[in-house]
Amino acid sequence: MLPVTHLHAVIMAGGSGARFWPLSRECDPKQLLSVFGTQSLVVQTIQRIRPFLGMRPNPVCVVTNEQLVGPLRRHLDETVAGSDTTMRFLVEPVGRNTAPALAYAAAVLQAEDPDALLFILPSDHILEGNGAWADTVQAAVLLAQNNFLATIGLTPTRPETGYGYIVAGEELNIGQVGQAHPRRADRFVEKPDRIQAEALLEIPKVYWNAGIFCFRAETLLAELAVQGSQGQQIVETCQALASDPPEAWLTDRHRERFAALPACSIDTVVMEHSSRVAVIPANLQWQDVGSLLALESLGTADANGNIRIGRGVDIASNDVTIYTTERLVATLGVENLLVVDTRDATFICPKDRCQEVRAVVEALRQIGAMELTEPCVRMRRWGRWETLLRGSRYQIKLIEVYPGAQTALQRHQQRSEHWVVVEGTAVVWRDDEIITLSASESLFIPPGTAHSLTNIGTGMLKMIEVQVGDDLSEGDTERLKLETMKEMVQ
Amino acid sequence: MLPVTHLHAVIMAGGSGARFWPLSRECDPKQLLSVFGTQSLVVQTIQRIRPFLGMRPNPVCVVTNEQLVGPLRRHLDETVAGSDTTMRFLVEPVGRNTAPALAYAAAVLQAEDPDALLFILPSDHILEGNGAWADTVQAAVLLAQNNFLATIGLTPTRPETGYGYIVAGEELNIGQVGQAHPRRADRFVEKPDRIQAEALLEIPKVYWNAGIFCFRAETLLAELAVQGSQGQQIVETCQALASDPPEAWLTDRHRERFAALPACSIDTVVMEHSSRVAVIPANLQWQDVGSLLALESLGTADANGNIRIGRGVDIASNDVTIYTTERLVATLGVENLLVVDTRDATFICPKDRCQEVRAVVEALRQIGAMELTEPCVRMRRWGRWETLLRGSRYQIKLIEVYPGAQTALQRHQQRSEHWVVVEGTAVVWRDDEIITLSASESLFIPPGTAHSLTNIGTGMLKMIEVQVGDDLSEGDTERLKLETMKEMVQ
Structure with a gap:
């Protein structure tokens, strides 16, 4: 596949990574960590889309917030700069979830390039699949060029309640590329409860929504605008912003206007309602690095359900996950525990409460703990x-x-x-x-x-x-x- | 109190300290640790008895085993050598519990000094009390000089099943010194079950046996010899050994003879049967460093029963004890857990299973883990x-x-x-x-x-x-x- 003219990668990298402490730090959010591979998640994300981009300036947009733009810029400058990829940073004036963020990227790119095609990638995913990935990207581009909002669908493996689901309809005759056979998206179900999730798994052609999208900037903005007053407000605000020069985007005027937008996801505002949504079922090894339990993918469970990454011993524990970089962690007779050990800090909690690490981060912030702010390891070029x-x-x-x-x-x-x-x-x-x-x-x-x-x-x-x-x-x-x-x- | 002629301190320092990992290491058993104070437990023990000893050569005997004699010798050489205390090391030919070990020390000291008076001190105790301690030592010496086997009794604070108890009888008119009022020991109860322990606490004049003794070498050997064939065999073996020069004590001949002795404690062989046992009730702040839970004495419990020594935060845990030297340990929603964190290793177990750390030590031995052998911190003079x-x-x-x-x-x-x-x-x-x-x-x-x-x-x-x-x-x-x-x- 040749690089696609007008194709822009939009990397969503605004997460604070509080749920990944003590591996992540305030200036080292999880997208900057190289726990999952030799490169950071954000670099892996850029490298995933890079072969499909053209050689023009700034084919990559990193969408982030004011706190992270500095660390991200330094990190990317030091890990991928000097390569043939140039990038720009789009700083959200105020965090308002994915619908305003994507409309902002679409409005800015469309103002420069009316034919801009956006490929949206969250920066906290692990994704492998080589051939299947290439076919999927190509299919997504073809769909987008034909004014579809292309989404990627992953085969669900469990009745997960934390993701969105897509129920697919008829096969489309656009974007049939190799292993990729796009279908019309009939229905979206956002974060179902357990019973709904189990029922969904019974339906044929049901997929997890990977949060990876491809569309023309124009298509997104048009579909947003027809979805009622919320969508219109988002489009108008973002277009007004994009019509100003970049140095004005973070002025009080735009901040206030952006802050007045509803905080809503692209799924609920557009995808659930638009008739132009396509899904490309893709056979990819994919993982959302949403909590510390994602570390489990780095190891294999023993007969008692224990997963150990790093050195240590265990006696008589069950369902314990231990991640340690270089120190030894020994456990004895514990149950359902997550232990994450780094050079300067260790975190211990029941596995099912690991999302609550945010409370620990808040407590550390209140005591001004260095272990919240200072990174231990820095990757350099x-x-x-x-x-x-x-x-x-x-x-x-x-x-x-x-x-x-x-x-x-x-x-x-x-x-x-x-x-x-x-x-x-x-x-x-x-x-x-x-x-x-x-x-x-x-x-x-x-x-x-x-x-x-x-x-x-x-x-x-x-x-x-x-x-x-x-x-x-x-x-x-x-x-x-x-x-x-x-x-x-x- | 003047230094007592013929008084020898016998420091029992043969424990491997496996129950104290990861704070203790193979060459750094718990008696060498300075966790409880600025000096190691064994140095604290020597300093506790030193003011009462004379200036003759070798007033201190350290009884230990072959594995530990090297580390102990280096440690004491580097922390207390150069002071006015000189010491010798008595290496048990084979580990056979306290009755053979004390008979060995008594036989060796008596061969040199027929009037030798032995003050026995375990090296893994924490003990404070100044005036009360001085009175207790003096009372013990007076009792020993009058051919008693003097023991020290501590006021029990809970129905502990891991200690021995002494039921005291009439007050003696020997050894009444200041706060010390010795009594005849009527009955010994070794490690009672919970119900027995609770019943014992109801009796007036019941004490915990601190494992601290004072007696003339001659008295101990005589009392051992009258306690049946086991006692006689122990006395004969130890006296035969002591009649040879020190360089012969670890030859195969003595090793084999020592190995043939019953492994039994001084309490069960002598104290429970002898009519010459006295107990000195003593108001001392005492703690046996028998397991990692001894670390709890270094902190104070919060409203949820959590004890934290070192830096960290906790959210919503109960009955958790965390010891950390310099790294930060954060816990969230855990129960009944002991966490011991050192620079190179962390140990996590339910509080009531901390004695089983021995199994972890064995597992580490099998993988040849450096964290079992190498100490992290070394105290020097x-x-x-x-x-x-x-x-x-x-x-x-x-x-x-x-x-x-x-x-x-x-x-x-x-x-x-x-x-x-x-x-x-x-x-x-x-x-x-x-x-x-x-x-x-x-x-x-x-x-x-x-x-x-x-x-x-x-x-x-x-x-x-x-x-x-x-x-x-x-x-x-x-x-x-x-x-x-x-x-x-x-």
């Missing part, structure tokens, strides 16, 4: 770093650099850094010096010195960094251009 | 160190040195060490150099270099040590005499 220990005047990090990769060039005024190479070989730039460091060698980086290091070995470079100083925050990091350094050392 | 992270070729420690204290002088052949001072000021000896290091300064200690550091500041010296090399074990540590260094630098 060149590798990763991890905080091992923080004191009032020191911080110790383990820095790992991929073979051939070079860290950002930076300078601090308030702290000195002490580097000890433990594995591999590094070439360090320190102001105008070039220094080679092998395992067990160390180097002092005084305050005010520009520095960067490159892994010149074939394996990972592992280094301990001991920072000492009065200000150890990110605020004392001055980013420099690598070119500056190259000039200095030549 | 000069301060403490803590392992922050271990890799295959590196190890990072946080070293803290008391003001004015100097670390051991040592040398490694296989590893280099990198020191970064984070707080305070140190003077370092590195071979024949003397180097002053202030906060944020660092120093490289190459392999083969003798080194030691002294905290010359008024607060704690905090230092990060990064070790890199192929052999990071204790085996590559060569201890040097401080005098050598003093000669070198003069």
